Amino acid sequence: MNTTTIDQDIFGSVRMGYAVIESNKLKQWKIFLQQGLGLHFNADEKSINEMSFRMDNHAKRLIVQKGDSEDFIALGWQVADQQTLDIILARLAEREIVVEKSSLAEAEQRGVKAFWRILGPKKQNIELFIQADLTEQPLQMLSSGFITAQAGMGHVAITSRKPLKMQRFWQEIFNARVSDYVE
Secondary structure, three states: OOHHHHOOOOOOOEEEEEEEEEEOOHHHHHHHHHHHOOOEEOOOOOOOOEEEEEOOOEOOOEEEEEOOOOEEEEEEEEEOOHHHHHHHHHHHHHOOOOOEEOOHHHHHHHOEOOOEEEEOOOOOEEEEEOOEOEOOOOOOOOOOOOOOHHHEOOOOOOOOOOHHHHHHHHHHHHOOOOOOOOO
């Protein structure tokens, strides 16, 4: 990949696709996400260690799996196309950031065809994918659905004790822009 391609501005070509939460409080998460936020619970999944929720035609947007973290353990970012993914992967390689490709089972668990995982600046998994699994199954939500269209799930706020390092990572890899600051 040549330097001009790596330097291409990809702002707007990456959007939040899914989030993975690890918790031992699956029952409480189900109540909050289904009744509190009104999300569609994927009742056809029969795992006792994991559940997923929808808010649009993506098969999975929020995934809660059994575990001790009691926190978000991964954020999935949908990349517009292979060219954009190649730019991101080249930027990561240039910075010697290790990239791991998912197995088919891991991708299925996330509701995507395949993903590439890196460890972000807060030691949190950042997962990049191009193609999500979609469904035509009607939504059964308490709300009318999220209307974010091309913005994916919308946005996420990430706190940091090293805000300049965090900001530099997202700007250099994804051409992200600062929208606001919270003191």
